[in-house]
Amino acid sequence: MTFAALAAGPADGRPVLLLHGFPQSSATWRPTVEVLAEAGYRAVAPDQRGYSPGARPTAVAAYGVPRLVADVLAIADTMAMGTFDLVGHDWGGMLAWVVAARHPERVRSLTVLSTPHPEAMRAAVAQGDTDQAAALAATEGFRVPEEPERQLLGEGAGSHGVPGLRRLLIDSGLDTDVAAGYVAALAAPGALTAALNWYRAMDPADVVGLVPVVVPTLYVWSTDDRSLGQRAAEATAEWVAGRYRFEVLTGVSHWIPEQAPDELHRLLLDHLHST
DSSP, rough: OOOOEESSTTTSSOOEEEOTTTTOGGGGGGHHHHHHHTOOEEEEEEEEETTSGGOOSSOGGGGSSHHHHHHHHHHHHTTTTTSSSEEEEEEHHHHHHHHHHHTTEEEEEEESSOOHHHHHHHHHTTOOOOHHHHHHHHHHHSSSSSSSHHHSSSSSSTTTTTTTHHHHHHHOOOOOOHHHHHHHHHHTTTTHHHHHHEEEEEOGGGTTTTOBBOSOOOEEEEESSSOOHHHHHGGGGGGGOOOEEEEEEEEEOOOOHHHHHHHHHHHHHHHHHHH
């Protein structure tokens, strides 16, 4: 498969691989890629499986976590990244936790935005975090065939002529123009279905039993995130055995890269410089 990507910085710069979430794209990381390049890093932000037109298989099973992990390593191999600093947000954050846990020999440092460690998330729900359980249950609707596409982008979706996906993003704190850009990208034939297939192919067994992460880790969570709660965020420390830094952004929604880029870049550069 062929993955589109944003890339900047010197060819011999220390490599940083950035993974976006749903329903974002490599555009999520454009300001971050520019900042990293100015600091001398080689930053690469791919449009992930399903988001890249050249990497959009039709089978739901093609979007399982093992395939997504393999993509990260294959992209790194193609870019001659023997080791790399890994950054992820949302779904990209979940994937980053798995890559760092299972392939620590490849990951120089880890930075995750918003998404707690999968085991911390599972434990929070098991221990009675009803808000987190409700947020996860809300995404179950994405797993059924066809209906989510109709509700999010189909004719009559949303209210007052605004597509349902765009309204969902705006209501959760994303800037109107940024939301419109993400929705436009997913309006391409097959794109939204491919993005939703990440949810449809998700098998909890693929992320159960992860060992604690041993690489230096920065985890950034925000207080106004409606999808990912405080209990799992705080419990993530139990799943990092290496050097760990937990930062909380007050008054910031789930969309940390878009809403708080300056603070993110300060934290990210400090973390990378320290490793």
